[in-house]
Amino acid sequence: MHKEGFTLIELVIGIVLMGVIILAVFSFDIVSREIFRSAERKAIIQKESMFVLDHIQKYVWQGGGNATAPALILEEGENPGLRIRNVTGDFIGGYIFDFTNNEVIFNDGTGDYYLTNRFYNDTTAPNPADRHPFEISIEDGGVRINNFTLMYNPSGIHHYRNNPKVNVKAIYFYPYAQEE
Numbered sequence: 205m206h207k208e209g210f211t212l213i214e215l216v217i218g219i220v221l222m223g224v225i226i227l228a229v230f231s232f233d234i235v236s237r238e239i240f241r242s243a244e245r246k247a248i249i250q251k252e253s254m255f256v257l258d259h260i261q262k263y264v265w266q267g268g269g270n271a272t273a274p275a276l277i278l279e280e281g282e283n284p285g286l287r288i289r290n291v292t293g294d295f296i297g298g299y300i301f302d303f304t305n306n307e308v309i310f311n312d313g314t315g316d317y318y319l320t321n322r323f324y325n326d327t328t329a330p331n332p333a334d335r336h337p338f339e340i341s342i343e344d345g346g347v348r349i350n351n352f353t354l355m356y357n358p359s360g361i362h363h364y365r366n367n368p369k370v371n372v373k374a375i376y377f378y379p380y381a382q383e384e
Contacts, residue, residue, distance in 0.1 A: 238365070242365040242366070242368070245356045245366075245367075245368055246356075246368045246370070248356065249322055249354045249355065249356050249368060249369065249370045250370050252320045252322055252354055253320075253352065253354045253370045253372060255319065255320075256308050256319045256320050256352075256354075257349075257352065257372065257375060259310065259319055260286075260299060260347075260349075260377060261377050263288050263296060263297045263310075264276065264288060264346070264347055264377040264378070264379055265377070265379060265380050266288070266290060266296055266379070266380075267288040267289060267290065267296070267379035267380075268289070268290050268291030268379055268380070269289055269291070269293075269345075269379070273289065273293045274289070274342075274345070275288060275289055275290075275345065275379040276288060276289075276342050276345070276346070276347050276379065277289070277342075278340065278341065278342050278347075279298075282303070282304075283300055283301060283302045283303055283304065284300075284301050284338075284340050285298055285299060285300045285301070286298060286299045286340060286347060288379075295313065296312065296313075297310060297311065297312045297313070298310070298311050299311075301323060301338060301340065302323070303323075303325045303338075305321070306321055306322060306323045306324060306358040306359070307319075307320065307321050307323055308320050308323050320354060321358075322354040322355055322356065322357075322358055323338075323353075323354060323358065324353045324354060324355040324358040324369060325337055325338045325353070326338070326351060326353045326369075326371070336351040336353065336371060336373075337351060338350070338351050338352065338353065339351060343376070344378075345378065345379065346376055346377055346378035346379065347376070347377050347378075348374065348375070348376045349372070349374070349375050349376075349377075350373065350374050351371060351372075351373065351374075352371070352372040352375065353369055353370065353371040353372075354369065354370050355367060355368070355369035355370075356368055356369070
């Protein structure tokens with residue numbers, strides 16, 4: 205009498221092949237999720253940097269001044285600031301770039317508004333050539349911002365996938381209402 209069935213070798217080969225297929229599917233799923241999380245982190249900090257810079261641009265454009273009362277006033281110190289005044293000389297808002305708490309704070313006279321807590325002053329890279337410190341200056345009546353950097357987790361170590369950063373090398377805003 206002849207019985208049909210699988211031999212032990214055939215069963216083992218089948219189980220190994222099934223394991224390889226399942227492992228490949230799970231590996232693909234894990235890699236896909238990590239790629240998605242990485243892209244999501246990068247998108248978050250890109251949107252935040254656009255939001256903060258658009259906010260600054262909006263208020264700088266509203267600024268106005270003249271030779272005795274400039275529209276933009278730079279406050280230097282441990283945490284630099286930028287104050288903006290309108291054509292009547294009243295302050296319409298100010299920004300503080302807080303290196304200690306990684307925040308950009310806006311104050312319109314009624315209170316502080318935290319625009320981001322991902323602000324990063326890129327001064328700690330091991331290679332000095334890789335350091336890009338934040339700089340703000342007033343030039344020709346406008347404000348120049350160099351190396352505006354946000355990092356997903358500014359207290360962590362930069363990693364292009366797990367802790368990405370966005371750096372705006374240079375941007376310049378000029379008030380509309382500037383008098384001689």
